[in-house]
Amino acid sequence: MADTFQLNLGSLRSSVNLTLHTHHASRLWFGRQRSDNKPGMIGLSGFSNIINRISAGAAKDDPYSDLFLIIIEDKIEESEQQLTAIDERLDQVMAMLPKQLDVGTNLSIQPLKLPLYLNSPLAFKGVYLLTRYDELVRRILLAAHIGLIDNGSKEGWLDEGAAVLRRLYGVGQRYKGYSGASRDDIAANNARATNAKEMYGFLEMPQDVLEGTRRSKFAPAIQRPGDAPASSSSGDDGFDGDSADEDEHLGGMTSSHAATEMSEA
Template sequence: MAVDRLGALRSKVELTLHTHHAARIWKGRGVETGRPQIIGMRQFLLICGAIKQNAAKDDPYADHWLLQLDDKLADTRTQLDQRLQELDSLMAQLPPELNVEENLNQQPLKLPVYTGGQHGWLALRLLIDFDRFVRRVMLAHHIALIGRRQMEEYVRLGGHLLRSLCASTQKYPGFSGATRDDFAANNAKARDAIEKFGVLPDDVLSGKRRSEFAPPIARTAEARAPTSEDGPKGTPPASAEE
């Protein structure tokens, strides 16, 4: 096969979950239940992928969402790690004469996964660590290191962290309809986007500040020259305070 005919690289990803708590966060809750919808991790990954695709189209609002995802993922990681460290301290109370192996489900849930990009990978690792966290909490209760109420509270707090992460993308509106070229031209698309979604910080609008995992911007066409309807070409609008 000629070198220039090589296809794209692909790899198979399979997720293994051992607890019902993690499985419920993966699935979420649909509106068909008659109760308020809860965005699950699988929907979260799809939305992350859509945000990344729109950022590649030079949508500055998508870039802003990626930056917010950076912050939310980092905050969730910090808080979950704190909980895991607390569990390590609890398990350290076991005497060295007791060797307690990790508790694993004999029939775990195995799922094919599409992550949607690096933010999805980070989120998936959080879900795996939450699954491990729940198993360790249950084990700590089983060997009498914590009581039932403390076990339930640990699981509740950990679950809240993951549900909050998944819900953080629930209001993502999709492609804004405007690119940075539109903002530079101060045309109708840019003005409409500002009216719908607000004013962006200058460094995000200019592209100076982007997520570490933001995709390369694919420019497929030259910027369209402004028309009389678009208004005069000008500088991007000033940023609003966050």
């Protein structure tokens, strides 16, 4: 006999928290406010919000948002390779440690703990990169503390790793928002398409992205007019992310920045 009742299940939810042990990584989460002496710098928190906006545009069949997801995905993979290269150089340095010495892992006695409110898999990929940098910083500081590298090498490697992430965040800042045009609008070459092309005149649109045959592996499903909205009642088991701005949930938390015994000045 067929079931005569319908399950009314809510969306899946999960608590996700991030722990950082270094000031260097913490600064890359929060970014830096613009001041008279220094320009502003976007952090991972702001970058994640941009990815959420790009994903929302891609779900509306905006080819320009889809292209940005591809660009960011490629940049994340490139950043992973660059951090891996630094890590391998550190392995060579740490291999010089005398076998008679057993050096433990350096962890903060008061790490920074952050709740994450992310809706995009690519945003989580960005978090993974930040945790890798946090570990790199700890290893670099340890290598300097026990005399395997000098202060100049320490500062150079710290800056090199941070620059990898800053370049990634800078890619997201080039996104100007939802273009307002779908692929059908581009095909019809209507006013919305004209406005979109003017907005993103600095981008060269590949034909396969325009046609929708190439999308990011993490692109959301396209919701076209007339499609039923995605919901938990449709039978798909999806996580219901919190779309709130992370910065609103992190107010007052900067005082808990990690304090390590090794200098991070």
